[in-house]
Amino acid sequence: MAQKPSFLRRLFGGIWRTIALLYALVLLVLLLIVPAGIYLAFFSGPQVSVPQGSALVWAPVGDLVEQDSRGVGNVLGAVFSEPQRQSVVRDLVESLDRARDDDRIELAFLKLDELGAAQPGQVQDLLAAIDRFKQSGKPVVAWSPSYDQSQYALASHADTIYLDPLGFVFMPGYGVYRNYYKEALDKLGVTINVFRVGEYKSYVEPFIRNDMSPEARAANQAWMSSLWRTYRESISATRDYSAEDVSAYIEDFADTLEAMDGNAARMAHEAGLVDTVAALPDVREAMRERVGSDDAHGSFSQINQADYLAATDTEQTAPRTDNRVALVVIEGAIVDGESVADSAGGETIARLIADARRDEHVASLLLRVNSPGGSVTASERIRREIARTRAAGKPVVVSMAGVAASGGYWVSMNADQIWAQPSTITGSIGIFGIVPTIDEPLNELGIHTDGVGTTPLSGLMRIDRPLSETARTIFQTGVERGYDTFVGHVADARNMEESAVRRIAEGRVWSGADAERLGLIDSLGGFVDARDAAAKLADLEPGDYALQPMQPPADWRTLVRQFLSAHTEAAWMPAWLSGLVDNEALAWLRTGLNDPHHRYAHCFCRVSSADAGIAALSRQRSE
Known part of the structure; x- marks a missing residue:
């Protein structure tokens, strides 16, 4: 008579079979959901056409990126959770460049309230596209309930800037602020072994210091000052507002705001940073007068940049x-x-x-x-x-x-x-080079490392040894x-x-x-x-x-x-x-x-x- 398998063997065998079953189920779900997700993400929805005499609503959403990470792998992720909020710089540029010579587009409406993280160099790419659009003679209008630094950089090149009565324009400048972990790592007993060349190679500083080194501070201040100078000059190039005026607005922000009883919108308007303080319904009405109504959306005649790119893809002349x-x-x-x-x-x-x-x-x-x-x-x-x-x-x-x-x-x-x-x-x-070792915290836990090797290099890279x-x-x-x-x-x-x-x-x-x-x-x-x-x-x-x-x-x-x-x-x-x-x-x-x-x-x-x-x-x- 065959011997009955031991309890442990049966237990681990059952666990393994369960894991194998779950693995097979996951693969089956992937095979079913991925094609459906791809179809829904890329091919579903009605065909969009460009209304005659409409506004291009140019509305960056989320962080600016150079490549759409919402590929097939992330389409699957979007089935289970909210998709990433991001806008591809190249797409934003392309939409303005196409609309520049499109007789169906009367103007560009920059809706900037959902723009997330934007690096200064990327913002300059978008500003160049806005300026090329303006060279066609078509107007550019900007709106946001409030403007942070990147949002206002884009808005500053518009012909007309709207701001909500409860909004503000806030340009705090650039900063590099980091968390420093040396004291925490010391308390944990973790040793960060660092090898570097270069007086200004400061990437490793958070792991070996509790503050910024004087060399890093001076170098950071130099390149950030260059960026801040470029930012202020970009604003002064398109508005009757000098670079010195931008600096004064920031430096006197708190005192001026207090003098105006906290009315930040009025403060921005009187400073000349915005043209009109108006609520969104009033802005929509002003836009209706310029491009007509869109009864389906209860707003002005418009098409957003994503739909515009999709609608005009087939119209592009083949090389x-x-x-x-x-x-x-x-x-x-x-x-x-x-x-x-x-x-x-x-x-x-x-x-x-x-x-x-x-x-x-x-x-x-x-x-x-x-x-x-x-x-x-x-x-x-x-x-x-x-x-x-x-x-x-x-x-x-x-x-x-x-x-x-x-x-x-x-x-x-x-x-x-x-x-x-x-x-x-x-x-x-x-x-x-950076090599962390954790021998001290292991020793504190009663875990020690010992052994023997054939050469002095044996065990060289063990993180549990100094x-x-x-x-x-x-x-x-x-x-x-x-x-x-x-x-x-x-x-x-x-x-x-x-x-x-x-x-x-x-x-x-x-x-x-x-x-x-x-x-x-x-x-x-x-x-x-x-x-x-x-x-x-x-x-x-x-x-x-x-x-x-x-x-x-x-x-x-x-x-x-x-x-x-x-x-x-x-x-x-x-x-x-x-x-x-x-x-x-x-x-x-x-x-x-x-x-x-x-x-x-x-x-x-x-x-x-x-x-x-x-x-x-x-x-x-x-x-």
């Missing part, structure tokens, strides 16, 4: 040839391996560039970079693919968005041309070698002397305006300028080519990985708290520390206006 300008977007931290949510994987990006190089219809390559850097190994892999593409005879042009610093500059430097906006954040030529002097020497030497390599690549790519590169390197961050002066980039301009340059270098005339965005194919494993990555990130911290807490450093520690050699070219230089935390709390209270 006269099969030539293409391939577009590869590098957005987020650069990590080793494949791309996941909010990151650019070195393998993924390198493969896309190689695909473009091998495509006989691709005449040139355009890279749109919006990254603070990350893994040195991944950055170098991307740079090498760019060099191979140029060696194959295909021109490469880089368009820097909000930030293209450190590893973001590493992947850019070998292009034929580099374009950036004056407010793009770039430079930060330096690298560092880092030896041998290991420290290896890491520091590797970082110094990596820095010399970085500097040498920049010197070769930019045709500069190494001594000149070293003077502007050491991890120092520069604005796009300063980077042009220093020779780190070629020209100031936005995505459209870089796209035209990529075509021109390939001897392509307007109408002779199409822009071809390069996207990785998605199998079911990719879908699951994107879904889990996006939802793990969303669950990490409540939205209102993420606006107050320095989430970038924590997120990078969780997802970005994967360089096989523990060397990183990463810049902690994402700038924000100082009202971000207040805005986040306000949104939380209103929801």
Whole structure:
């Protein structure tokens, strides 16, 4: 008679069968829901046409991004939760450029109340599109119940600016504020071993200090002052309001507001920042008088920019040839391996560039970079693919968005041309290594590590042991070698002397305006300028080519990985708290520390206006 299996064997066998069943059920659900989700997201809904004599309602929603992360993997996520709120800069620019020459569009109505995080360089791309639209002679009207710094930057280029009677215009300037963790790490017994080159390579400071170093403070103040100067000049260029007036408005904000009994709308109007203080129903009525009524919506005749792009896609003239300008977007931290949510994987990006190089219809390559850097190994892999593409005879042009610093500059430097906006954040030529060890807290718990190895290098990388002097020497030497390599690549790519590169390197961050002066980039301009340059270098005339965005194919494993990555990130911290807490450093520690050699070219230089935390709390209270 066969022996009956033991209780533990039956228990674990049952658990395993349950896991296998759940796994099969998840796959079945994916197979059923993904096609339906794709159809509902992309193909459902009525056909939209452009009303004659209507207004283009240009309404950015959520954060500005360079590539739509709401791909197939996130369509699945949208089935189970609210989809990400984001607007692609390229789409916003394209809608204004198409509407400029469209006789059916009478004016552009900038609805700015739902715009979220926007980097200064990205805002400048949008401002250029607004200015091109105005050159057609069509008016631009802006409305928001209140204006934060980015919203007002866009509104300032409108012909007419409306503000709600209960609203305000708040431009607090730029700031870099971080959480510093040294004391907390010391209390936990965690040792952060740091290896770096460069006086200004301050990314690691939050882990080894309790405050900002004098060097980082001076460098940050320099590039933020450049951005603030550009911001004020942008306002004064289109309104009867000098850069000095902007500074005075901010510096006297509290006193002036008190003198006006807290009436911030009146304060902005009398300062000349807005043209009319009016409630939204009054604004709609004024718009009806200009473009007529839309009875279906109870408002003025209009079409929003997303519907407008969809309605006009089929109207675009097909290129006269099969030539293409391939577009590869590098957005987020650069990590080793494949791309996941909010990151650019070195393998993924390198493969896309190689695909473009091998495509006989691709005449040139355009890279749109919006990254603070990350893994040195991944950055170098991307740079090498760019060099191979140029060696194959295909021109490469880089368009820097909000930030293209450190590893973001590493992947850019070998292009034929580099374009950036004056407010793009770039430079930060330096690298560092970071190795945390947790032997002390383990010892406190009564967990000790001991053993024997065949060489002094055995067990070198165990995080449950203190880092030896041998290991420290290896890491520091590797970082110094990596820095010399970085500097040498920049010197070769930019045709500069190494001594000149070293003077502007050491991890120092520069604005796009300063980077042009220093020779780190070629020209100031936005995505459209870089796209035209990529075509021109390939001897392509307007109408002779199409822009071809390069996207990785998605199998079911990719879908699951994107879904889990996006939802793990969303669950990490409540939205209102993420606006107050320095989430970038924590997120990078969780997802970005994967360089096989523990060397990183990463810049902690994402700038924000100082009202971000207040805005986040306000949104939380209103929801």
